[in-house]
Amino acid sequence: MPTLTTDKIIAKLNSYFTDNQYVFWYDDKQEFKDIIDSIAQHLSSVKLYKAQANQQFKSKIDLLNDSEHKYLIYAPYKRPAIQENYLTDMEHYSKLFTADATQIILEELQLPENQLLFVKKYNSYFGAKTRRADFVKYWSDTFDKTPEKGIIAAITKTEKLDMNELLMKVIAAGYVNNHYIFIFSKYDVLDTFWKLVMNYFGGEVDSEVDLKYLVERIFITYLANELNDKLPDRFKNYYLKQSDNVQIFIDRFADSNKYQQYYDNCSSTVWRDLNLNTVLKHEPAMILTKISIFEEINHLILAKLVAKFDGKRITDYEQLLEIIDQMLDHTRNNFNGGTEPEYKFLRYAAELLNLKVPMVDDWQDELNDYLDNSYKIDTIYRKSLLAYTNIIDTDNYIDIKKTIDRYYGNILLNSSVKQWNETFDLKEVPVKLKQERFYHNYVRDVRERVVVIFSDALRYEVAKELEEELNSDDRLTMKMNHAITVLPS
Structure with missing residues (x-):
């Protein structure tokens, strides 16, 4: 029985005769003889x-003797080999037709004749019109040597079968029941x-290959590169x-907004399942700053x-700041855990x-130092609290918080206030610096509109x-100035 309906065959043949005088149809199984x-x-x-199978030369003469008409040449036998086929030259400028569904599908997919075996092999996939449409949409001529790429691209809807996008999509579908x-x-x-x-x-396909193991190998290979291959020998097989x-x-995976959640899940799973906390916890902090793929590295x-932090003393102060700056400057989002x-x-x-408060003998020296430098003490303390x-x-962190509270209040602030109280003399304050003269100094003689904003306890450093x-x-254009008032202020 025919594999396509008669109407489809007729429509296809008529389309062939639009541009061809001859159409050859070899039906070796004689399915359409009746x-x-x-x-x-x-x-x-x-x-x-x-x-007729044994009358090819006669067939050729008959056809050439009637050049005015179009012919459907129906041959109920297997197409002869080229060296035995007297009609080969005519076939070259004609069209071959087969009622085999595979051939029709091949043309619908716009594939060349050399892909016929490929279409036959995967006839279960090409059996649905929607799948054929997806295949055509995502097919690329670069897939010619491995046409299965077209099926994979169509299934995953991945343009040009970009390997990174493909794998991210597959990973996002999960390790179980993918x-x-x-x-x-x-x-x-x-x-x-x-x-x-x-x-x-760059890995071998073996019996152990699965999605979870592949992801582990990818992360471990990346980690090994970050650490200059300083991982235990048991990880060598992962590379x-x-x-x-x-x-x-x-x-791309880590920086993708679309797949960020899946990256985080993969990263945490690899960290946990391969017990990387135990592997890396003895490494110096400066070495650990090179690692950018595991959020958990922050906790180490x-x-x-x-x-x-040893009370008020900091060991390796400069290195501590360098480590912190490196972690804060990572371009990748390493702070998902807050x-x-x-x-x-x-x-x-x-x-x-x-920090220390400089020792001075004159309140004016203390004031100038505060205006230029020491105000930053208040800024740093405020930002630490925030x-x-x-x-x-x-x-x-609670012990460190208590330490800086005591240090700021009992050492830095008390030292500054004590010096100020011991040396300050209101009588020595120039008129232009007295707060009580604010109106006369900044408002009275100004002809433009002036806006004065009063903010209670707006500290100088703010x-x-x-x-x-x-x-x-x-x-x-900004210009900042200051004024001095009497105590309390």
Whole structure:
């Protein structure tokens, strides 16, 4: 029985005769022998010629003697080999037709004749019109040597079968009951998928290959590169040869807004399942700063930084600041767990504990120092408090918080106030610096509109920060001044 309906065959034959005088139809199984006359009757201005297997030369003469008409040459035998076929030259400028569904599909897919075996092999996939439409949409001429790429691209809807995008989509479908892995297996392209992926990353396809193990190998290969291959020997079997492609994939995966959640899940799973906390916890903090793919690395580094605080003394002060700055400057998002406030708190705390109030004998020297430098003490303390309030779990930082509170209040602030009280003399304050003269100095003689904003307890250091922010606007010109009032103030 025919594999296509008669109407489809007629429509296809008529389309062939639009541009061809002859159409050859070899029907070696003679499936259409009984209905060929009926089919020919529905062809527009076309004659039917029934060729015989042992009369090819006669067939050629008959056809050439009637050059005025179009002919459907129906041959109920197998197409002869080229060296035995007297009609080869005519076939060259004619059209071959077959009622085999595979041939029709091949043309619908706009594939060349050399892909006929490919279409036959994957007839279960090409059986649905929607799948054929997807295949045509995502097919690329670059797939010619491995046409299975077209099926994989169509299943995953991946333009040009970009390997990074492909793998991110497959990973996002999960390790268990993965939809894509199931469909690849169903349509017999799973082996091709693994060969493509492992070839891209430089690994062998073996019995152990699975999605979870592949992800572990990718992360470990990237980690080994960050640490200059300083991982235990048990991880050697995880390494993939194409480390550049591993880096490209991880960078795209980690920085993708679309797949960020899946990257985080993969990263945490690899960290936990391979017990990387135990592997890396003895490494120096400076070495750990090179690691950018595991959020958990922050907790190891922070623990090491906290250990550098010994009361009011900081061990390796310069290195501590360098480590913190490196972690804060990572371009990749390493703070999904909310560890940015911790780094900032420790930095401000270390800076504060490293400060001292200069000893002076004159209140004017103290004032000038405050206006130029010492106001930053108040800024650092304020920012340390702000960072601390943003820390979710403060258990590891509460002792440091108590230390800087005492140091700021009992040492820095008390020393400054004591010096001021011992040396300050209101009588020595110039008139232009007295707050009580504010109106006379800044408002009375100004002819333009003046706006005066009163803000209770607006500290000088806050005003300095506001000045810096406003100065960053090229449309504004800022000039800040100060005034002195009597105590309390």
